Amino acid sequence: MRFLKILIILLFLISNQTIGQEKLTKEQRLEWFKDAKLGVFIHWGYYGVKGIGESWSMYHKQISYEDYMAQGKEFTAKNYNPEEWAKLFKKVGARYAVLTTKHHDGVALWDTKYSKLNVKEKTPAKRDLVKPFVNALRNEDLKVGLYYSLCDWSHPDYEVVFPRTNTKNEYPQKNQKYLSSWQRFVKFYKGQLKELSTNFNPDLFWFDGDWEKSSEQWRAASLKDSLLAWNPSVIVNSRLKTYGDYSTPEQGIPVVRPEGAWEFCITMNDNWGYYPSDTNYKPIAQIVRTFVEVIASGGNLLLNIGPKPDGTIPDEQVDRLEALGKWIKKHEMAVFNSKAGLPYGHFYGPTLLSKDETKIYLCLFDAPKNYISLKGIQNKVKSIKVLGNNQSLSFERNGGAAWNNIPGILRIEIPEEKNLDNYVTVLEVELEGSLKLYRGHGNAVELN
Structure with a gap:
């Protein structure tokens, strides 16, 4: 009888605890992400040794599977300093970073028990490279993103279209003979994802390779449930x-503003990994402008770097990160205190709105001529200034019909040349009250 009472009490306590743990909504899980604005993507792996395409060089038969994997002998990570990485990311204004824990080639950057094909067992690095990365980001109060390719072109149960040596010895499959090849593979990748989830508790999973199979084959629904069970706040x-x-649009910036939360990932040159022969780096102005276009449409920029096999980041990439960071620092009021800007048609260029919608940030890509136009603003304007140097600009309304609530055009003085930014100039328009926009088609003036 006493045992039964204790059991009832325990069940009551457990049920109350479960009820108290409310499931986070998608919007709650995405809250930090929507304010992040900038993330750093990190493609790091064997492919940097020869400076070739990550995984795809095997797929396109530009290198044999054996020669590709032989690169691991020179993947040293001897100068890997994740603390320096994290400090750099923090300095330039990034709020999160995403590391390739396993690309399509199947090489894991952490000490996984599900595959011998990992950097601890197969490379001179001889250690888990993900754990110190995660710890370094946490120490800088940055969100942790882990990239994971669902496909695995080394796994013996995953079919590939290029010649591959027998890799069964690299993937322990004890007591799995009764399973089909695909069941074994699903068990494998779910096991690895559970390791990543429970060992590192990432804020974000960045998946890739899903195009090769259907949602049903990937067991996508149950996988998402498992990810949230292991980490209720994770986003995917x-x-x-x-x-x-x-x-997650890639390389080509959206022309039409995407709906919902989104992120644009882009390379600095033409390749994701370390590729020393690729010197076609984007100019700093292009990177800054891309960043502005993305955040003005409510997205985040995930800007890629490709560290060398020794763990150092190429100077060309550091220079571009730091240049973007200086621009962000100068204009941080517009960057981090904002959301997506005005609909198309009100201003000839990207815009941002302060979260309380009392300020509009106008982004000028080029030096304006004559005057700057802003259309459809019904509010009275308190002031207009240049961010970064606080030059006040005069303004006047032109046209419109106040009695029909048609505000006309706001004509703004051009900033002095010395106050124009080298990449993107930002004007802050402060309004009286929250933004009121005119979105009509215009009317005939029937009363003067």
Whole structure:
């Protein structure tokens, strides 16, 4: 009888605890992400040794599987300093970073028990490279993103279209003979994802490779449930078929503003990994302008770097990160205190709105001529100034019909040449009250 009473009390306490743990909504999980604005993508792996394409060089038969994997002998990570990485990311204004824990080639950067094909067992690095990365980001109060390719072109149960040596000895499969090849593979990748989830508790999973199989084959629905069970606050990119939390356009910046949370990932040159022969780096102005276009449409920029096999970041990439960081620092009021800007048609260029919608930030890509136009603003304007140097600009309204609530055009003085930014100049327009926009088609003036 006493045992029964104790059991009832325990069940009551457990049920109350479960009820108290409310499941986070998608919007709650995405809250930090929507304010992040800048993340750093890190493609680091064997492919940097020869400076070739990550994984795809095997797929396109530009290198044999054996020669590709032989690069591991020179993947040393001897100068890997994740603390310096994290400090750099923090300095330039990034709020999160995403590391390739396993690309399509199957090489894991952490000490996984599900595969011998990992940097601890196969390379001179001889250690887990993910754990110190995660710890360094946490120490700088940065969010942790882990990239994981669902496909694995080394796994013996995953079919590939290029010649590959027998890799069964690299993947322990004890007591799995009764499973089909695909069941074994699902067990494998879910095991690795559980390791990453429980060992590192990432804020974000960045999946890739989902195009090779269907949602049903990937067990995408149950995988998403498992990820949230292991870490209730984690968010997932759109490459888990239809089970992602935000969209991830790549390389080509969207022309039409995407709906919902989104992130644009882009390389600094033409390749993701360390590729020393690729010197086609984007000019700093292009990177800054891309960043502005993305955040003005409510997205984040995930800007890629490709560290060398020794763990150092190429100077060309550091220079571009730091230049972007200086621009962000100068204009941080517009960057981090803002959301997506005005609809198209009100201003000839990107815009941002303060979260309380009392300020509009106008982004000038080029030196304006004559005057700057802003259309459809019904509010009275308190002031207009240049961010970064606080030059006040005069302004006047031109045209419009106040009695029909048609505000006309706000004509703004051009900033002095010395106050124009080298990349993107930002004007702060302070309004009286929250933004009121005129979005009409215009009317005939029937009363003067």
